[in-house]
């Protein structure tokens with residue numbers, strides 16, 4: 406018996422290589438699935454971002470991990486296999502949030518996380534009685550990802566490790582909260598340290614949605630990983646700035662960069678998106694400086710397109726980003742992800758330009774699928790791109806790079822800063838207008 410795992414790409418511009426910075430990370434979901442698949446079952450994996458999928462492969466089940474951005478391409482891939490009478494199962498965030506839609510394109514779907522139901526899937530597959538739907542639990546099973554499935558594929562040397570799932574907050578636009586309903590699930594700390602040791606890597610990205618969601622747990626975790634002498638980055642919330650013990654342990658355990666979603670400099674926007682809890686923490690400049698004072702660099706992310714955004718918001722956001730010389734920054738446009746409160750609200754307000762925009766063949770990366778309040782959709786898209794271009798000018802990269810020395814970065818981290826900022830600069834225009842689901846038959850190498 407054989408299972409074929411597939412990770413779809415977003416899409417590809419005709420005649421162009423896949424977006425360089427997007428193709429590098431090992432997909433953790435695939436090594437997790439591999440680790441919970443019994444040894445007697447043959448497995449193979451196609452990473453659509455790096456290689457051509459062999460649609461003639463002899464297999465008993467194709468398992469596709471689907472996200473909103475990759476859904477259109479996933480459905481095209483599924484159709485090709487199903488036309489050969491090969492069963493297709495889909496899982497991932499998009500399947501969890503949009504089960505009825507995904508089931509239109511698959512024989513079976515797996516909602517939530519796979520660990521708790523994968524054995525049932527395997528047994529049903531063996532007895533040719535695959536169910537239409539499996540509901541996995543959101544909490545952690547005991548597993549160590551099996552990275553042997555990545556053999557021969559060229560990925561970044563950064564190891565991806567899970568330490569927690571979900572987030573305690575309920576921001577209106579966030580698909581994490583739509584999936585996890587404001588709950589945070591912790592992973593067994595012994596499993597995490599084992600995972601780190603077995604990976605053979607030195608640099609890690611903890612893929613948690615908010616690594617400081619439970620600060621007591623985070624402190625225990627950081628104490629456990631400190632002796633491992635690794636270096637790491639992760640995503641977290643501004644709440645960390647209020648806890649000196651946590652910041653100190655982050656620094657001692659090897660935290661180089663933490664991604665923080667600032668989202669907006671406008672208070673009314675923060676209230677509307679239900680992120681006003683971040684206002685109660687105190688003054689944002691001060692909180693940011695406190696994190697920097699521990700030598701921890703920040704990847705700041707901002708979102709434009711909220712109802713109180715106007716020209717001033719773009720300027721104020723850029724000033725804030727320049728003032729703090731962020732390691733990286735992202736200036737994204739608001740997107741009504743399916744399953745989120747924001748998506749529901751925009752439907753009610755009759756402001757979605759296209760209903761299932763993620764399936765629209767005319768939708769390209771960077772397009773705004775809703776009607777913003779104080780500007781047109783085209784203006785919003787252009788202003789976001791302009792903010793990115795302004796932040797990633799060479800003079801900005803050099804100025805921010807020089808500032809890093811006051812945060813005591815070493816040469817390796819400085820080189821990472823330089824190369825990745827240049828990559829992000831190239832990516833600004835590389836990503837724009839990428840049609841979702843396109844270019845499936847072209848070699849993405």
Ligand code: SF4
Nearest residue numbers: 572574575576579582
């Ligand atoms: S803090 Fe971040 S991860 Fe948590 S709900 Fe808000 S946007 Fe989502």
